[in-house]
Amino acid sequence: MTTAEPHDTTATADVLVVGGGPAGLSAAVVLSRSLREVIVVDAGRPRNAPAAGAHNVLGQEGVAPLELLAAGRREAEGYGARIVQDRAVTARRTDDGFLVTLAGGGAVRARRLLLATGLVDELxxxxxxxxxxxxxxxxxxxxxxxxxxxxxxxxxxxxxxxxxxxxxxxxxxxxxxxxxxxxxxxxxxxxxxxxxxxxxxxxxxxxxxxxxxxxxxxxxxxxxxxxxxxxxxxVGPRFLARGDLYEQLGGTLTEHPLGTFVAADPQGRTEIDGVWAAGNAADLAAMVTVASAAGLMAGAALNTDLVTAS
The missing domain is CATH 3.50.50.60 (FAD/NAD(P)-binding domain)
Incomplete structure (x- = not known):
């Protein structure tokens, strides 16, 4: 992965995507193709890393999960998205959007925030x-x-x-x-x-x-x-959305018989103004292609929201 900015500086973007899985990278691609400044912060902990292959991925059946994500990063970077290998630690609202601090010492300011943080399988x-x-x-x-x-x-x-x-x-x-x-x-x-x-x-x-x-x-x-x-x-794990940032911003995780998730509308908009969610963070049952489609829809909705706000 590449690093957007030195860790002692604050990077800026139209949209900060937290999570570099299928949802986050799909959103980064569609946003970058719309000439938005996009930063993706990815901790490098994909849920399906232990699996030998990702299935039901049309045209790439059985592709190794890490290989799929590497290709997605290349595509997003090819359109200008910046990828930061780091972990988002805190998030707070500012006058012009959000400020997210990173475990490595840096920070990102963004007008909008997309949580594609995935979930944790409680085995x-x-x-x-x-x-x-x-x-x-x-x-x-x-x-x-x-x-x-x-x-x-x-x-x-x-x-x-x-x-x-x-x-x-x-x-x-x-x-x-x-x-x-x-x-x-x-x-x-x-x-x-x-x-x-x-x-x-x-x-x-x-x-x-x-x-x-x-x-x-x-x-x-x-x-x-x-x-x-x-x-x-x-086995039947409990599926727990990685929702720390959402809760820090004042959101409440929604309970489900199988776990917890970030409630969002079909385009990924949450109850918090300026915050979207996509992938397993918002849909506990989303497989790879479903998560990718959700990221695309959220990215398009974010671009429309920014156009309206301009």
């Missing part, structure tokens, strides 16, 4: 889950389900949505097991519907994941000592 506290996250531990059947098709899949249930997740993975494999773990007792015919599709249900809590030869996932060890064979484990 179940089970030994082995984090170590296999992004490879044999996954959550989205659309993002990585094809890669485990036909294999032994265990669903680690930590909430009421786990049976639905099991049903989706059953489309990809005939060998799916729902591990009750901390899942509450359902009040309907959930288990009957799972049984009708051949999905096994195992009571009891999970103690840890078990590795086999070469460190590959072999199965799941239950608290009572049983071992359930599995080649992949599906």
């Amino acid at each position: 179940p506290d089970v030994p082995g889950v984090r170590e296999h996250w992004g490879s044999s531990v996954l959550h989205c059947p659309y993002c990585h389900g094809w890669e485990v098709r036909g294999r032994r899949i265990a669903v680690l249930a930590t909430g009421p949505h786990a049976p639905h997740q099991a049903q989706l993975f059953r489309q990809l494999s005939e060998d799916v097991t729902l591990l009750r773990h901390t899942m509450p007792e359902p009040e309907d015919d959930t288990f009957a519907r799972l049984a009708a599709r051949g999905i096994r249900v195992v009571d009891g809590t999970v103690e840890r994941l078990v590795d086999g030869k070469g460190g590959a996932l072999r199965g799941v060890r239950m608290a009572d000592g049983r071992e359930i064979a599995a080649d992949a484990v599906a």
Whole structure:
């Protein structure tokens, strides 16, 4: 990455984009193509970095996540956007926009602010889950389900949505097991519907994941000592938007059954004047192409807003 300004100075821009993922870079491209001064501050912590490939990306199916972002940075810089490898620490309103300070000691003044900060996956506290996250531990059947098709899949249930997740993975494999773990007792015919599709249900809590030869996932060890064979484990993380800057500016994160997010309209405008949000920060379910499209829409809306304000 390049650095917009020396760290002992304050850079200025029409729009500061915080986050250099698909949403942030897409916004930077459309804004730069509209001749806006754009700075992207990116901490370099993409959510999908552990994954071998990004899927459902039309024309680039299976592209390595870091390779995709590198190409996006080149495109944004090609139109004049400035990329700063740093972490935004504080944000406050000024008379003419916003002032954001950076961990490296610099700061950015901007007329408008786009939060494309993404989210944090809060994983179940089970030994082995984090170590296999992004490879044999996954959550989205659309993002990585094809890669485990036909294999032994265990669903680690930590909430009421786990049976639905099991049903989706059953489309990809005939060998799916729902591990009750901390899942509450359902009040309907959930288990009957799972049984009708051949999905096994195992009571009891999970103690840890078990590795086999070469460190590959072999199965799941239950608290009572049983071992359930599995080649992949599906989990249900809580999705927590990186919303520190939004809260510093007076915003309130919105609660969702699966986590928290920054509420925004379809074009990314938030409840705070001059602040937009796009990507996983505003949409917990957004996959790569959805996040990219949201960034494009937010970038176009920001340009229109600046035109109106001129």
